[in-house]
Amino acid sequence: MNALINLKGTRKNYRLANREIEVLKGIDLDVQKGRFVCIMGPSGSGKSTLLNIIGCLDRPSAGNLDSGSGREIMGIFRGLHRDGTTVLLVTHEREIAAYGERVITIRDGV
Numbered sequence: 001m002n003a004l005i006n007l008k009g010t011r012k013n014y015r016l017a018n019r020e021i022e023v024l025k026g027i028d029l030d031v032q033k034g035r036f037v038c039i040m041g042p043s044g045s046g047k048s049t050l051l052n053i054i055g056c057l058d059r060p061s062a063g064n065l066d067s068g069s070g071r072e073i074m075g076i077f078r079g080l081h082r083d084g085t086t087v088l089l090v091t092h093e094r095e096i097a098a099y100g101e102r103v104i105t106i107r108d109g110v
């Protein structure tokens with residue numbers, strides 16, 4: 001198996017006004033290295049939610065993204081940066097932020 005992205009049973013819920021909204025209801029997705037893949041779906045279907053999880057900007061409520069995938073994706077960013085590309089990455093995760101040369105922290109808008 002040479003999947004760069006490997007999602008298994010990925011679920012994401014949002015809590016809104018004391019209601020739990022199920023957005024991703026168990027996504028299984030493998031993307032092999034070097035592919036050009038499109039995620040298509042109507043507004044509100046969960047595309048951005050899914051991308052945020054794939055890009056390590058957000059965590060799933062349940063299920064998993066193979067942690068090897070996260071590392072490999074960060075390796076790609078690192079390679080792009082080494083080749084002169086400017087990279088600006090947004091994350092909740094300290095371990096992911098540690099890949100940057102400079103970490104800017106924002107809290108309550110400041």
Ligand SMILES: Nc1ncnc2c1ncn2[C@@H]1O[C@H](COP(=O)(O)OP(=O)(O)OP(=O)(O)O)[C@@H](O)[C@H]1O
Pocket residue numbers: 014015016021023041042043044045046047048049050
């Ligand atoms: N932070 C959040 N808090 C609560 N609900 C959210 C949040 N983010 C997204 N949602 C809800 O999750 C569902 C999926 O939203 P998402 O933004 O992933 O859809 P999308 O497929 O990217 O839509 P679009 O095509 O309009 O960009 C929507 O019902 C949305 O209202």
Ligand SMILES: [Mg+2]
Pocket residue numbers: 047048049
């Ligand atoms: Mg969207």
